Amino acid sequence: MTSLISARDRLEQAAGLAAVLDAAYDAFESMRLAFRVHEDPASSLFAAFVMAAASAADGRDAVAFAPSMPPRRHHGAAGTGPGPPGGDSSERFADEAARLSQLLGAWLARAAGSASDPGDRGACERAARCACEICDLLGGAGP
Amino acid sequence: VTVGRAVFGDFLDATRGHLGSPAVLRRAASRGGDVQEISHSLLRVVIVMGRYVQDVSTAPGQATPVTAAWGRAGRDARSGLTSAALLLHGDIPARRNPDRPAGSELARRLDAVALSLATGRDLLQTHVAQDPDGARELRSEWWPVVNSPPVTRALLTEMALLARDIAPLGPWVAFPAGTGGSPETRRRLNAASLRHRLTAACEWLQFLGDSVRAAHQQEPVSAADLELLRAIPASRLPARELPDGSEPVTGLSDGVITAAERARHAAWASAKVPPGSPAVTVSSWRRVAAASTLTGHHCAILLRSLADRTQDGGPGELTAGLLQAADAAGRASARWLLVAHALDDVTTDTQGQRSEAAAGASDLALWTGRLAYADPQWTLTSGPRHEVRPPRSLAPEPGDVPLAVAAVHHACDAMTRLAYADRDQVKAAAAADRILVAVTAPLDIWDAPFPYGPTLRGQSDAMVALYDYAGDASTQATASVADAAIAVRAPSRVLAAASAATGARHERRPEPTLDVATAPSAAGQPGDRPGPIEDSLHKLGVTSPDLLRRGADIDRAGERLIIQAAAGHEPRDRQPRAATPIRSAGSASRVSDDPYATESPQREAEP
Numbered sequence: 001m002t003s004l005i006s007a008r009d010r011l012e013q014a015a016g017l018a019a020v021l022d023a024a025y026d027a028f029e030s031m032r033l034a035f036r037v038h039e040d041p042a043s044s045l046f047a048a049f050v051m052a053a054a055s056a057a058d059g060r061d062a063v064a065f066a067p068s069m070p071p072r073r074h075h076g077a078a079g080t081g082p083g084p085p086g087g088d089s090s091e092r093f094a095d096e097a098a099r100l101s102q103l104l105g106a107w108l109a110r111a112a113g114s115a116s117d118p119g120d121r122g123a124c125e126r127a128a129r130c131a132c133e134i135c136d137l138l139g140g141a142g143p
Numbered sequence: 144v145t146v147g148r149a150v151f152g153d154f155l156d157a158t159r160g161h162l163g164s165p166a167v168l169r170r171a172a173s174r175g176g177d178v179q180e181i182s183h184s185l186l187r188v189v190i191v192m193g194r195y196v197q198d199v200s201t202a203p204g205q206a207t208p209v210t211a212a213w214g215r216a217g218r219d220a221r222s223g224l225t226s227a228a229l230l231l232h233g234d235i236p237a238r239r240n241p242d243r244p245a246g247s248e249l250a251r252r253l254d255a256v257a258l259s260l261a262t263g264r265d266l267l268q269t270h271v272a273q274d275p276d277g278a279r280e281l282r283s284e285w286w287p288v289v290n291s292p293p294v295t296r297a298l299l300t301e302m303a304l305l306a307r308d309i310a311p312l313g314p315w316v317a318f319p320a321g322t323g324g325s326p327e328t329r330r331r332l333n334a335a336s337l338r339h340r341l342t343a344a345c346e347w348l349q350f351l352g353d354s355v356r357a358a359h360q361q362e363p364v365s366a367a368d369l370e371l372l373r374a375i376p377a378s379r380l381p382a383r384e385l386p387d388g389s390e391p392v393t394g395l396s397d398g399v400i401t402a403a404e405r406a407r408h409a410a411w412a413s414a415k416v417p418p419g420s421p422a423v424t425v426s427s428w429r430r431v432a433a434a435s436t437l438t439g440h441h442c443a444i445l446l447r448s449l450a451d452r453t454q455d456g457g458p459g460e461l462t463a464g465l466l467q468a469a470d471a472a473g474r475a476s477a478r479w480l481l482v483a484h485a486l487d488d489v490t491t492d493t494q495g496q497r498s499e500a501a502a503g504a505s506d507l508a509l510w511t512g513r514l515a516y517a518d519p520q521w522t523l524t525s526g527p528r529h530e531v532r533p534p535r536s537l538a539p540e541p542g543d544v545p546l547a548v549a550a551v552h553h554a555c556d557a558m559t560r561l562a563y564a565d566r567d568q569v570k571a572a573a574a575a576d577r578i579l580v581a582v583t584a585p586l587d588i589w590d591a592p593f594p595y596g597p598t599l600r601g602q603s604d605a606m607v608a609l610y611d612y613a614g615d616a617s618t619q620a621t622a623s624v625a626d627a628a629i630a631v632r633a634p635s636r637v638l639a640a641a642s643a644a645t646g647a648r649h650e651r652r653p654e655p656t657l658d659v660a661t662a663p664s665a666a667g668q669p670g671d672r673p674g675p676i677e678d679s680l681h682k683l684g685v686t687s688p689d690l691l692r693r694g695a696d697i698d699r700a701g702e703r704l705i706i707q708a709a710a711g712h713e714p715r716d717r718q719p720r721a722a723t724p725i726r727s728a729g730s731a732s733r734v735s736d737d738p739y740a741t742e743s744p745q746r747e748a749e750p
Contacts, residue, residue: 025594032487041476047437047512047523050483054429061425061490064594126495137524 003030004096011100011107017120020111021069024127025060027104031097031134032056038090045090052097052137059104059130066123068115098138105131147381147401152373154263155301161255162308168252172315176247178337181316184245184253185344186231188309191260192302193224198264199295212361213296219354220299223306227347230340249312256305269378283378284411284560288371291644296364297372303355306348313345367640374637380408383502386510388519392537395514396550400635402510403553406503410557410564413500418571421493425486425578430501431565432483434508435558435613437523439476441511442551442558442620443469444531448515449547449627452534456541461630465548468623472555475616479562482609488581489606490595491572504561511554514547545628549635552624556638559617566610573603 007027014023035053039046063069105128112124162168200217245251270286271279288294317338381401390398416422446469450462505523512521514537517530538544572578579595580602625639676694 036484036487039480041440041473044529046440047508050433050436050480051523053487054426054433054483057429057487058426058494061494064490065494139524 004034004093004100006030008100008103011103014107017068017111017115018070020107021063021066021120021123024063024104024108025069027100028056028060028063028127028130031100032060034093034097038093040090043090045094048094048137048139049090052134055130055133055137059127059134062123062127062130063108067117067119069123094138098135101131101134101138104128105135147397148376148379148404149266150373150377151263151266151375154259154266155373157259158256158263158305161252161259162305163252165308165311168249168308168312169315171247171249171252172312174248176245176249176316178316178341180245180247180250181253181312182231182337182341182344184250184257185309185312185341186228187257188253188260189224189227189231189344189348191257191264192305193221193228195260195264195298195302196220196224198267199290199298210292210362212358213292213299216299216303216354216358217295220302220351223347223351223354227344230344230347233340249316253309260305266377267375284408285375285378285641287645288641289375293364293368293640293644294372294375296358296362297368299355300359300364300369301372303352307352310345310349310352313342317342367637368644371637371640371644374634374641380405383506385506386513390513390519392514392532392539393543393546395510396546399507399510399514399550400553402503402507403550403557406500406507406557407560409499409503410560413498413564413568416498416568418568418575418577422496422498423491423568423572423577424494424496424498425489425491426494426496427498427501428565428569429483429486430497431504431561432479432486432613434501434504435561435617436476436479436483437508438504438511438554438558439472439479439617439620441508441515442472442554442624443476444515445511445537445547445551446472446624446627448532448534448537449544449551452538453541453544458630461627464623464627464630468551468620468627471616471620471623472551475555475558475613475620478609478613478616479558482562482606482613485606485609489598489602490579490581491577492579493577500561500564503557507554507557511550514550545631545633548624548628548631549633552621552628552633552635552638555617555621555624556635559614559621562610562614562617566607566614569603569610570607573598573600573606578603578606 004027007023007030010023011020011027014020032053035049035056039049039053043049108124108128108131112121112128115121115124163171196217200221245254267289270281270283270289272282274280381404383405384398384401386395386398446465450465450469453465454462509523512523513519515532517532517536521529538547569578576597578598580598581595621638625636627633628636629639676697680691680694
């Protein structure tokens with residue numbers, strides 16, 4: 001959960017396209033790792049987490065290849081991992097991930113609107129769609 | 144086996160219905176009619192039968208020849224039908240207007256038979272087409288079945304049964320009631336007469352029937368083969384449908400079957416996509432892997448529910464077999480999840496596009512989920528607290544069990560085909576340098592323009608191996624459900640016959656050693672790309688063979704560790720249970736069924 005909160009903070013503080021892309025990459029990767037930790041066949045959120053992890057990986061890849069994506073540096077947010085699932089219930093985690101994906105979708109949609117490079121625009125649009133999918137899968141309202 | 148699709152058996156039934164039982168046919172012959180008109184109608188039938196026989200002996204892509212006895216029967220059938228057609232054609236001065244109904248009942252029946260047969264043949268031919276250059280192009284995954292030796296034998300048998308029923312028409316028409324075929328009547332029939340030709344043509348039909356019967360006595364056609372022929376559907380797929388929440392449980396089972404058919408076809412069609420196509424994307428593979436994880440999970444739930452349902456008064460072997468199948472489906476789900484995890488760490492040089500296979504797999508996950516859970520509005524996005532459908536809701540009556548088993552059987556079969564289709568696509572994409580892997584170097588030290596680098600051979604081999612394990616587990620699940628399908632005589636049992644007919648093989652590897660890195664093909668071969676450690680040594684200008692070998696050893700050890708760790712995550716609580724395999728009395732008896740020994744009920748029905 002901490003990694004999601006940290007990813008959200010980074011996203012909210014991101015200024016400029018490159019920073020948004022960088023923060024979006026970490027947000028997608030944080031969510032993907034956390035979905036993988038929480039996916040458990042015995043959980044009733046299993047289906048949502050398995051599908052959401054695929055969307056998170058797609059979103060991460062979309063921003064990774066954006067022309068304005070800065071060279072990758074180790075930020076710690078995604079790299080430290082989501083931690084063990086025991087501390088948070090799946091439901092609470094799903095709510096937090098839904099909020100983050102909603103925010104992510106909104107920022108990426110905005111970035112797509114302002115990007116001058118068609119490559120950046122396309123990447124942001126694809127990534128925004130992935131964020132929307134995650135939000136939908138987790139029962140969020142969407143951006 | 145199919146929902147809302149015409150199958151070949153529909154046209155065989157129509158053919159038999161139009162012809163009628165021997166008694167009906169004899170009555171029709173006794174009512175008389177113009178002999179020339181009857182001969183012409185029979186010629187139509189013989190021509191279509193000849194085309195069928197021609198099709199099975201000159202079909203494209205015929206991999207396995209039929210055996211000597213059946214090869215001889217096929218040749219006899221061709222020559223018999225050719226001779227019959229020549230005899231019937233000889234004295235017919237002009238073609239009859241096809242729109243004008245025949246005057247006699249017998250000719251009308253024969254015309255209807257010819258039309259049904261021709262339409263049935265058209266159905267089989269929908270699985271192959273001609274491209275603009277005249278080359279034949281396969282259009283569906285059913286063509287290998289249409290073209291398989293068991294279906295060839297079944298088709299010859301059906302033609303022989305038809306020929307045997309029609310053959311008595313010769314004397315019935317040539318020697319109408321009262322004449323009895325007396326010597327005097329026979330003398331009046333000279334060699335050129337129409338009646339003589341009709342009789343001789345019918346003798347050729349009898350010859351066809353006898354030849355096929357001889358082949359059958361030598362190498363019997365099983366009832367399962369005949370059933371498989373009848374189950375071949377038209378190549379046109381049913382339209383995509385999504386559940387709206389109002390479906391009864393039988394409608395949900397039908398929906399699963401339709402979704403599985405579409406996914407199976409999409410998996411087959413994906414082999415035609417060139418590996419360099421931008422439509423080949425990791426996004427599609429991820430969807431398929433995620434959705435198939437869920438489909439396997441749902442199938443495990445459904446099979447446990449069915450086991451619970453059959454526990455009450457059903458045979459114990461069936462319940463045990465369903466539980467065994469549930470475990471197998473659970474293992475398939477777990478292995479698909481490993482594939483999904485592995486796909487997190489790779490990407491393709493194009494992204495975003497999602498294939499038909501991805502859409503089909505997602506639909507299948509949705510439909511199986513609707514069937515597995517009690518909530519009629521269940522979706523992949525449903526939140527927590529949804530209940531599994533109670534066993535009595537899944538199959539309210541014992542007679543509802545076969546359809547539910549058929550739905551799960553179709554789902555598992557589609558899941559299997561998706562595994563091997565994506566495995567082959569991943570393999571081809573790797574060979575075309577389309578796959579990139581996440582760079583695992585310490586990013587706080589190196590800046591990289593993209594967090595991905597070219598894939599190494601060992602890495603792509605490891606991915607292919609994970610697909611193989613998912614495919615193996617899905618195959619085992621399908622086989623376990625097939626046993627249950629045969630035991631309860633579910634309509635899907637022809638899927639097993641279809642696989643057997645085509646000798647479906649997926650070049651499965653032996654059960655995993657999971658030591659891909661040490662396999663002879665995985666390392667040390669000329670042309671292998673070096674791993675990251677060995678590569679770094681090269682870049683540092685190191686040429687010492689010993690140092691390079693040690694670097695390569697470290698790379699391989701790393702790959703092995705990853706694969707072993709991935710396999711170690713597989714099942715949580717999914718160890719196979721000891722269970723008695725189902726042995727179906729029904730299946731055993733069907734093999735010995737003799738199509739010549741009994742008449743099917745349809746044969747006695749009057750149209």
